[in-house]
Amino acid sequence: xxxxxxxxxxxxxxxxxxxxxxxxxxxxxxxxxxxxxxxxxxxxxxxxxxxxxxxxxxxxxxxxxxxxxxxxxxxxxxxxxxxxxxxxxxxxxxxxxxxxxxxxxxxxxxxxxxxxxxxxxxxxxxxxxxxxxxxxxxxxxxxxxxxxxxxxxxxxxxxxxxxxxxxxxxxxxxxxxxxxxxxxxxxxxxxxxxxxxxxxxxxxxxxxxxxxxxxxxxxxxxxxxxxxxxxxxxxxxxxxxxxxxxxxxxxxxxxxxxxxxxxxxxxxxxxxxxxxxxxxxxxxxxxxxxxxxxxxxxxxxxxxxxxxxxxxxxxxxxxxxxxxxxxxxxxxxxxxxxxxxxxxxxxxxxxxxxxxxxxxxxxxxxxxxxxxxxxxxxxxxxxxxxxxxxxxxxxxxxxxxxxxxxxxxxxxxxxxxxxxxxxxxxxxxxxxxxxxxxxxxxxxxxxxxxxxxxxxxxxx
Numbered sequence: 001x002x003x004x005x006x007x008x009x010x011x012x013x014x015x016x017x018x019x020x021x022x023x024x025x026x027x028x029x030x031x032x033x034x035x036x037x038x039x040x041x042x043x044x045x046x047x048x049x050x051x052x053x054x055x056x057x058x059x060x061x062x063x064x065x066x067x068x069x070x071x072x073x074x075x076x077x078x079x080x081x082x083x084x085x086x087x088x089x090x091x092x093x094x095x096x097x098x099x100x101x102x103x104x105x106x107x108x109x110x111x112x113x114x115x116x117x118x119x120x121x122x123x124x125x126x127x128x129x130x131x132x133x134x135x136x137x138x139x140x141x142x143x144x145x146x147x148x149x150x151x152x153x154x155x156x157x158x159x160x161x162x163x164x165x166x167x168x169x170x171x172x173x174x175x176x177x178x179x180x181x182x183x184x185x186x187x188x189x190x191x192x193x194x195x196x197x198x199x200x201x202x203x204x205x206x207x208x209x210x211x212x213x214x215x216x217x218x219x220x221x222x223x224x225x226x227x228x229x230x231x232x233x234x235x236x237x238x239x240x241x242x243x244x245x246x247x248x249x250x251x252x253x254x255x256x257x258x259x260x261x262x263x264x265x266x267x268x269x270x271x272x273x274x275x276x277x278x279x280x281x282x283x284x285x286x287x288x289x290x291x292x293x294x295x296x297x298x299x300x301x302x303x304x305x306x307x308x309x310x311x312x313x314x315x316x317x318x319x320x321x322x323x324x325x326x327x328x329x330x331x332x333x334x335x336x337x338x339x340x341x342x343x344x345x346x347x348x349x350x351x352x353x354x355x356x357x358x359x360x361x362x363x364x365x366x367x368x369x370x371x372x373x374x375x376x377x378x379x380x381x382x383x384x385x386x387x388x389x390x391x392x393x394x395x396x397x398x399x400x401x402x403x404x405x406x407x408x409x410x411x412x413x414x415x416x417x418x419x420x421x422x423x424x425x426x427x428x429x430x431x432x433x434x435x436x437x438x439x440x441x442x443x444x445x446x447x448x449x450x451x452x453x454x455x456x457x458x459x460x
Contacts, residue, residue: 009405012452016412020051026068027056049423050408060087062433065420073420074438076428081260084285085343086431092288095338099331107329114333121340125267128280128296133328137259137283138166140293143322144279145170148220148253150314151304158212158221160203162395164229165222165257173200203227203394204235206242213250220253225269228260230398231386231425232377244276253278263382263429266349288339292332348432352381355430355439359383362443370450381430413449
């Protein structure tokens with residue numbers, strides 16, 4: 001494909017923007033009324049949605065969302081993984097209603113029998129023998145990082161450029177020109193210079209990892225099995241195994257965050273690829289939409305933590321900075337038990353991954369038949385297409401390949417025709433409610449968008 005006709009892209013984006021504005025007057029009205037909200041939205045990142053104002057939700061069920069203007073969408077965003085189980089799965093809704101109604105006790109600071117069931121199920125899926133619960137993966141990462149420092153007696157965390165671990169301060173780092181960790185572009189008011197808390201390495205570059213570990217001050221390597229929030233960047237063969245070996249050799253813990261890569265299968269990439277973490281983190285989807293998170297640790301890590309607490313060096317029960325009053329509450333545990341036990345089952349993942357394969361094939365067919373220099377990547381039931389000809393090898397390469405005009409054009413084009421993708425990049429998730437017809441509808445509309453962009457025809 002010759003260089004993209006940017007003037008045509010700009011014209012098409014203006015057309016789609018106008019159609020979006022015209023078709024969503026009530027959403028726009030509610031946005032303008034949001035004068036008591038910072039950024040006019042409940043969370044400022046909701047302004048990332050293309051179109052100048054976000055859609056406002058009326059109701060959602062399964063993989064369908066309906067907005068306040070009466071439009072219904074096939075939802076592939078699924079709450080950026082938070083609703084990977086589908087919106088309001090019936091079994092989860094019934095369990096939550098029972099906990100809130102007949103049983104009572106949403107949060108009491110008391111354990112419930114559901115906690116042990118969920119812990120055992122997480123052990124079956126991910127291998128960690130001991131678990132603790134949170135309300136988000138951000139909290140799980142934040143508290144687990146503190147425990148990693150306690151267990152090892154070391155102050156720093158090693159992360160990868162453009163990794164994603166929620167809003168944990170230590171993780172917004174990239175390697176500087178001299179290799180020293182520096183704040184990632186856009187990071188909001190880091191409390192201290194990042195090199196005081198963090199060492200940063202390059203994804204798929206084991207030499208950069210070893211160079212940082214050699215300083216001897218890294219408590220844990222915190223990583224996803226694949227980078228996800230900058231477009232999917234898969235590990236090269238041997239990379240994850242190399243991280244395990246380097247962590248062991250240099251006395252650091254390996255901490256794996258599968259909040260997004262749970263898409264790889266019922267046991268995440270950890271089970272599918274035979275990974276061996278010392279600490280494991282997950283959140284978002286395991287509660288079926290109810291705020292939930294968890295971290296798991298090995299017996300060895302638990303013994304190291306307990307050794308310090310028994311000696312009086314740290315208080316993990318009361319004021320030590322690990323835990324929250326609402327974490328592990330009865331409602332979240334009821335939601336996790338039912339979502340894992342009845343919704344996000346082994347069989348459900350088998351169907352979801354098959355649909356992910358169908359989505360990938362459809363997108364690749366459009367790309368190849370139109371000879372556009374893009375590519376598609378899949379991780380189980382998670383699929384993304386990126387507007388660059390070759391797959392990114394590192395997070396920095398993926399970041400450099402973002403297109404601030406193409407992304408909103410494709411997003412708005414799909415949205416205006418009833419297909420919803422994530423606003424951050426072109427990510428699609430399959431849920432237990434997704435169908436082959438839904439996938440094929442995306443392929444059809446995506447093909448129409450590309451045809452219009454290259455001047456082959458008109459969209460519908």
